[in-house]
Amino acid sequence: MSFNAPPQIAVEAIRSGVSKAAAPPVKALVGGFLAGAYIAFGGLLAIVVSSGLDPKTWGGLTTLFTGLVFSLGLILVVVGGADLLTGNMATIPLAVLDRKVTVVRMLLNWFWVTIGNLAGALFVAYVLADKTGVIKKGADGTAGASWTRLGAITMGKAVTETHTEQFLRAVGCNWLVCLAVWLAFAATSVSGKILAIIFPITAFVALGFDHVVANMFFLPLAVFENAGSVTTANTVENLIFAFLGNAVGAGVFVAGAYYYLYAKDRPEADKV
Numbered sequence: 001m002s003f004n005a006p007p008q009i010a011v012e013a014i015r016s017g018v019s020k021a022a023a024p025p026v027k028a029l030v031g032g033f034l035a036g037a038y039i040a041f042g043g044l045l046a047i048v049v050s051s052g053l054d055p056k057t058w059g060g061l062t063t064l065f066t067g068l069v070f071s072l073g074l075i076l077v078v079v080g081g082a083d084l085l086t087g088n089m090a091t092i093p094l095a096v097l098d099r100k101v102t103v104v105r106m107l108l109n110w111f112w113v114t115i116g117n118l119a120g121a122l123f124v125a126y127v128l129a130d131k132t133g134v135i136k137k138g139a140d141g142t143a144g145a146s147w148t149r150l151g152a153i154t155m156g157k158a159v160t161e162t163h164t165e166q167f168l169r170a171v172g173c174n175w176l177v178c179l180a181v182w183l184a185f186a187a188t189s190v191s192g193k194i195l196a197i198i199f200p201i202t203a204f205v206a207l208g209f210d211h212v213v214a215n216m217f218f219l220p221l222a223v224f225e226n227a228g229s230v231t232t233a234n235t236v237e238n239l240i241f242a243f244l245g246n247a248v249g250a251g252v253f254v255a256g257a258y259y260y261l262y263a264k265d266r267p268e269a270d271k272v
Contacts, residue, residue, distance in 0.1 A: 017095030031083030032116020040124035040217035042073025051149035067205030089250035090178035121216035151228035158234035170245025173209030
C-alpha cells in the first residue's frame with residue numbers, strides 16, 4: 001500500500017497552502033461557505049445520534065459516538081473539496097514559512113474563509129436545523145432529546161468554560177484537526193483519507209475541545225433554540241478565544257513543528 005512519507009506530506013501541504021492563499025475572495029467565500037455547512041452537517045448529525053444517550057448509562061461512549069459521526073464534516077471538506085479556516089491555519093502558514101506566501105495574503109484568506117465558514121454554519125443552523133424542526137422541543141412544550149443534548153453541549157462550551165479553558169481547549173482541538181489533515185495528505189486513496197481523519201476528529205470531540213467553525217454552528221443554534229442559557233455575547237466570546245487557540249494549535253504544533261522537521265532543509269529539487 002503506497003502512501004506519502006512526512007517529507008512528501010510537507011511538500012503537498014505547502015503546495016495546498018500556496019493554492020488556497022492564491023484563491024480570489026469569491027472562491028474563498030464559496031469554498032468557505034461549503035466547509036462551514038459541511039462541519040455543521042457533522043455537528044447536526046452528532047447531536048441527533050448522541051441525543052437520548054444518558055451519560056449515567058453510556059458514560060464516555062456518549063462523547064465517543066458524538067466524535068465518530070462528527071468526523072463526517074472534515075471528511076466532506078477534505079474529500080469533497082472546500083475551504084476550512086482551521087485547516088488553512090496550518091497549510092498557509094507552512095507556505096508562509098517556506099516564503100511562498102506573504103503574511104498579508106494569509107490573513108486575507110483567513111478573513112474571507114472565516115466569513116464563508118460562518119455563513120455556511122449559520123445557514124445549516126437556522127434553515128436546516130431550526131426551521132426544519134430537526135432540533136426542537138416536543139409538541140407539548142417539553143424538552144426533546146436532541147434539544148436537551150444541544151443544551152448540554154453548548155452550555156459547556158459557552159458558559160461553564162473560562163476564557164483560558166476555551167483558548168487551551170482550542171489549541172488542543174486544532175492540533176488534532178490539523179493532524180487529521182496532515183495524515184490525510186499521507187493517504188493516496190479516498191478510503192485512506194477517511195480513515196486518517198476519523199480518529200483525530202473523534203479524539204478532539206470526545207475530549208471536549210473547542211473548534212471555532214463547529215462552534216459557529218452549535219452556539220448560534222442554541223441561541224435560536226433557546227437551549228440552555230447561551231447568549232449571543234457568550235457565543236462571540238467563545239468564537240474569539242476558539243479562533244485564537246485554533247490558530248496557535250495549528251501554527252505552532254503542526255505548521256511550525258513539521259516545517260522545521262521535514263521542509264526547512266529539504267533538497268532544492270523537492271521544493272514547490
